[in-house]
Amino acid sequence: MPAERPTIVATSGGWTRRERGGIDWAGTAHLAVELARVPSGRRPRLTYLGTAGGDQRYFSGEVHAAGERAGFETTVLDLFPMPSVEDPAAHLLTQDVVWVGGGSVANLLAVWRVHGLDEAFRAAWQAGVVLGGVSAGSICWFRGGTTDSFGPVLRPVLDGLGLLPHANGVHYDSEARRRPLVHELVGSGVLGETHCSDDGVGLVYAGTELVEAVTEVPGKGAYVVRREASGEVVETRLEPRPLP
Structure with missing residues (x-):
């Protein structure tokens, strides 16, 4: 049972640090799994892409450990030095959730397009695979945003x-x-x-509609920034729903 509508959970969260090292999946990632409507009797299938960070193997190990603790059937789709599966597009279609990590969104987009994943992600999204991610893994689903991909001074990225x-x-x-x-x-x-999202906040989209903001951290906010016909820039705060 895929998600009821094409679904994206775009976040500045998804992870929590363990007291003795390592990571656990946090509330926004668990929400993505919930929205995937996984049939009872099997574990949720989640694949992680660390393209934006250069497919760091040590972090892939942490992702697998976090998935084991959460009860997820976890895979990692690497693209360096070559795709880690024979058919990445087919692999995405077998998942319940795809989660994309942070790093360089500019590099991520370039590498994905080389491998045809731009179209593969659209097909997976339309098929009901829930897409999610943090930072670069959030911006990538949109038309663009702000990034430090090009250096310490933030710049726009416009080819999401x-x-x-x-x-x-x-x-x-x-x-x-x-x-x-x-x-x-x-x-x-x-x-x-x-x-926009504060750290720990996720934006949930059904189709292309923003349906709610959620938060892993009390007191955080989400925001819609738009330019009025007068030219004035208006920021509207959305109060996120707290996650367990």
Whole structure:
């Protein structure tokens, strides 16, 4: 049973750090699994892509361990030095959830397109596979956003996959330059309407509609930034639903 509608969970969260090292899946990732409507009697199938971080093998090990603790059937789809499965597009279609890690969204998009994953992700999304991710793994589903892919000074990225027809701002509360740059880019028309998330917050989309914001951390927010006909940039805060 795939998701009821094409579904994306775009976040500035998804992980929590364990006291003695390693990671666990946090609330927004568990929500993505819930939205996938996995049939009872089998474990949720989740595949992780670390393309934006260069497919770091040590982190893939942490992902597998976190998946085991969560009860997920976890795989990792690497693209360096070559795809780790014979048919990546077919592999995506067998999953309940695809989760994309953070890093360089500019590099991620370039590598995905070389391997034809831009079209593969669209097909998986339309088939009901829930797409999710954090940071670069959030921005990639939109038309664009703000990124440090090109250096320490944040810049716009404008060639996202465009499954969602807006732009995306991540780490909105934890990196001082994020909010003013979003406002500047929306005001100048470089970015259109932009949906933003504080750390720990996820944005849930059914089709291309933003249906709710959720949070792993109390007090955090989500925001919609748009330019009015007058040219004024308006930011509207959305109060996220707290996750268990």
